[in-house]
């Protein structure tokens with residue numbers, strides 16, 4: 001059997017009666033060599049060629065121009081959609097910011113630790129909670145404290161995170177954010193911030209959320225970096241310093257980092273390691289590493305007490321899509337503060353006593369700063385501790401502060417509980433909703449509800465526009481692929497390029513499948529240029545049939561190859577052929593329509609792949625032994 005190379009028609013005799021298929025190709029549309037077969041080549045088998053017409057009448061130049069036009073239209077539409085997305089996103093950000101401002105830029109939550117199975121204490125519980133209130137009863141006295149939110153003993157990590165999440169959005173939106181876990185030793189600060197492998201805390205969830213939200217934002221690009229440090233006895237220790245380096249210069253690199261403030265008031269810590277984190281896995285690895293280095297020691301109250309403040313900083317660089325756009329930088333601080341208990345209670349002496357004193361001094365300085373910010377006082381005493389100096393640019397104007405106060409459920413801790421609650425009350429004293437008259441409170445709630453509705457609507461619109469952008473990008477890529485494969489064939493390929501029509505069939509087919517899958521979802525939000533015309537529908541229908549017939553005949557036929565019109569032969573094992581079959585079943589969009597999957601979801605949080613810090617290490621059962629045995633106890637991480 002021969003493939004005719006006659007100018008007027010391509011005649012393909014078939015086994016079944018020698019029916020031939022004619023093409024109306026004009027002379028010389030495609031040179032013979034492009035058929036993939038030299039004129040007169042005899043094919044191995046008598047091949048029942050599928051019912052394919054080769055329309056080579058179209059002038060390639062015209063097709064090329066059409067394609068170029070489509071590409072440029074799509075590029076224009078994408079740019080327009082991006083602008084629209086940015087404006088909607090701005091509306092959402094403004095609404096969120098207003099909500100947080102009305103609620104108060106300093107928010108205080110309270111969490112009561114549950115009674116654990118390992119606790120062998122009296123079960124009488126002096127604490128009762130309501131949604132925003134906690135009541136402490138002791139020896140006939142009753143004290144009531146109001147907070148923005150109170151989490152009872154049974155509250156889950158998820159319950160806590162839901163309330164924290166809006167403030168994280170605010171960090172991505174460009175605000176500096178500080179989340180502080182405060183409370184007596186053993187009340188669950190580390191549990192809330194880090195959690196365990198199966199109950200992840202705020203920090204790992206926040207990392208997941210940041211990457212997830214960043215992947216959804218099509219109007220900006222984000223990069224993240226992480227630093228971790230510890231404020232221990234008034235010194236700063238870099239928790240992510242490279243080990244070889246820190247061994248040689250330990251005292252310099254890890255313990256005496258300098259805090260600098262630039263003329264704009266931005267704080268920088270000289271020499272502090274800052275590692276880029278491109279995804280959740282990397283972030284989680286670094287976070288785990290930093291936590292292991294943290295100082296821990298033993299006290300009477302909690303075997304694994306943290307005797308320092310542990311600060312994690314995520315720096316967020318946000319850039320608009322325009323190349324000239326300058327990066328906006330914001331910081332998210334997550335701080336696990338040292339235990340706030342008063343020193344007599346811990347039975348501490350020697351170095352442990354000094355550690356406790358240092359912690360108390362800095363906590364008290366932090367309380368002063370927050371109280372001054374609350375009262376909007378001119379002078380804010382940042383300089384009174386290293387902790388407040390570090391956090392200076394994230395505690396001031398435009399920043400959001402969230403303090404989570406942790407309390408024990410036990411009667412014997414009532415003194416510490418009252419102390420912690422009083423500290424927290426001072427932090428939120430001035431703007432407390434409780435102190436507002438009832439009608440003002442209602443007005444405030446109404447305003448918040450309205451803004452929340454605005455934010456929700458803007459978010460929904462953003463989602464629609466994101467989907468449109470995705471669709472348009474898909475079409476753009478397909479058209480570009482078609483363009484380059486047709487008009488810019490790779491030099492080393494040595495084979496004839498696929499005919500534009502043939503390639504168009506593939507693109508159209510994929511686009512069609514794509515359109516089908518997405519039309520149902522987004523029928524109301526399709527941009528005009530995506531609506532198919534009668535002609536395009538006909539063309540796509542024909543293309544679809546053509547591909548189906550190829551695929552069908554490939555499944556039922558005995559041939560070892562398919563003759564593609566006017567272009568080339570594809571064997572069944574040929575990857576290009578397989579890809580056509582695949583495109584018949586599944587749209588490529590279906591594969592790319594899940595950007596969120598790139599980063600783990602909250603539901604995946606419990607997965608074993610998430611490695612969390614190991615338990616802190618207990619070195620001695622006697623608090624004073626610690627001083628005599630090892631003045632500067634090294635943590636296990638130092639030996640790993």
Ligand SMILES: Nc1ncnc2c1ncn2[C@@H]1O[C@H](COP(=O)(O)OP(=O)(O)OP(=O)(O)O)[C@@H](O)[C@H]1O
Pocket residue numbers: 112113114116183184185186187188189190191192302304305306337338339340406
């Ligand atoms: N909400 C909770 N649910 C279950 N277990 C909890 C909860 N809160 C705390 N725990 C457990 O209580 C113990 C002490 O908690 P954690 O170490 O977090 O306290 P801490 O306040 O960080 O103490 P320190 O100041 O000494 O670091 C841990 O075993 C922790 O797993």
